[in-house]
Amino acid sequence: GDSVTQMEGPVTLSEEAFLTINCTYTATGYPSLFWYVQYPGEGLQLLLKATKADDKGSNKGFEATYRKETTSFHLEKGSVQVSDSAVYFCALSDTPAQAGTALIFGKGTTLSVSS
Amino acid sequence: GAGVSQSPSNKVTEKGKDVELRCDPISGHTALYWYRQSLGQGLEFLIYFQGNSAPDKSGLPSDRFSAERTGGSVSTLTIQRTQQEDSAVYLCASSLQGAYGYGYTFGSGTRLTVV
Numbered sequence: 001g002d003s004v005t006q007m008e009g010p011v012t013l014s015e016e017a018f019l020t021i022n023c024t025y026t027a028t029g030y031p032s033l034f035w036y037v038q039y040p041g042e043g044l045q046l047l048l049k050a051t052k053a054d055d056k057g058s059n060k061g062f063e064a065t066y067r068k069e070t071t072s073f074h075l076e077k078g079s080v081q082v083s084d085s086a087v088y089f090c091a092l093s094d095t096p097a098q099a100g101t102a103l104i105f106g107k108g109t110t111l112s113v114s115s
Numbered sequence: 116g117a118g119v120s121q122s123p124s125n126k127v128t129e130k131g132k133d134v135e136l137r138c139d140p141i142s143g144h145t146a147l148y149w150y151r152q153s154l155g156q157g158l159e160f161l162i163y164f165q166g167n168s169a170p171d172k173s174g175l176p177s178d179r180f181s182a183e184r185t186g187g188s189v190s191t192l193t194i195q196r197t198q199q200e201d202s203a204v205y206l207c208a209s210s211l212q213g214a215y216g217y218g219y220t221f222g223s224g225t226r227l228t229v230v
Contacts, residue, residue: 034218043206043223044158089158093218102148102171103219107157 002027006090006106013080013113021075021109023064023090031092033057033066033073034103038087047075047088080113087111117141119222121207127228128197136192136225140209147190148210148219149182153203161205164190197229 007022025031035047035057048057053068062077073090090106120139128134140147149161160174164184175181179197184190194201204226208219 032218036218036221044208044221046218046220049218091218102160102163102174104160105150105158 002031002092002094002104004090004092004104004106006088006109008107009110011109011111013111015082015113015115016079017113019075019077019080019084019111021088021090021111023073023075023106025071025073025090025092027071027092027094029094031094033064034091034093035062035064035073035075036089036091036105038089038108040086044089080111082113082115085111085113119207119209119220121205121222121225123225124223125226125228127230130199130229131196133193133195134197134227136194136205136207136227138190138192138207138209138222140188140190140207141220142188144209144211144220145187146210146212146219147184148208149190149192150206150208151203152206152224158206161192194227197227199229202227202229 003026005024032051034049036044037047038044048059050057050066053066056065064073064075066073087108087110089108091103093103122137145166147164151159151161162182163171179195182192204224206221206224208221210217210219
């Protein structure tokens with residue numbers, strides 16, 4: 001079945017450091033890929049998405065590129081801030097033929113940024 | 116409404132009691148999902164409603180769990196005879212027409228504690 005694997009955290013960085021959170025997936029079709037973020041005490045928010053191979057999703061300085069050849073969707077940011085401290089979830093939704101199928105989430109990666 | 120609304124935000128119950136959790140999705144969203152978020156376990160899919168179709172109950176962990184969606188809008192997740200392992204944050208999400216290409220909008224969740 002479909003699955004998402006994220007690097008385990010916690011990831012601890014200093015402010016202005018470069019961030020990479022790895023995400024790989026297994027899917028039977030042609031999934032859409034997502035990154036969600038959960039700030040302390042809040043619900044999950046959609047951070048960015050990509051719907052086909054080689055698409056790059058971006059938002060708030062974060063980027064992720066849909067790599068079909070490596071089945072990956074790694075999240076990157078060039079210079080993290082303390083306010084980026086949160087839990088990040090990678091997720092996929094399979095093909096339109098199965099539209100409405102629930103999102104499948106990774107286990108989440110906790111990022112902690114110190115000043 | 117403007118967002119997905121869940122109530123109560125916190126619920127403490129005694130082991131063996133029944134609880135009802137409510138979700139009010141974004142107006143016009145036909146798809147509604149319930150997830151459970153346990154510490155260190157990521158997001159576990161529970162149940163999915165799409166329009167008037169029969170719900171996808173494949174994620175419900177036991178027959179103590181049930182959910183309904185009345186009039187295609189508000190949903191109630193019911194847990195009967197609660198156990199301590201049911202303690203978690205229960206998240207509801209809605210989507211205009213399914214997750215593919217769109218993702219969903221999450222509510223802030225109900226934190227359930229079974230004592």
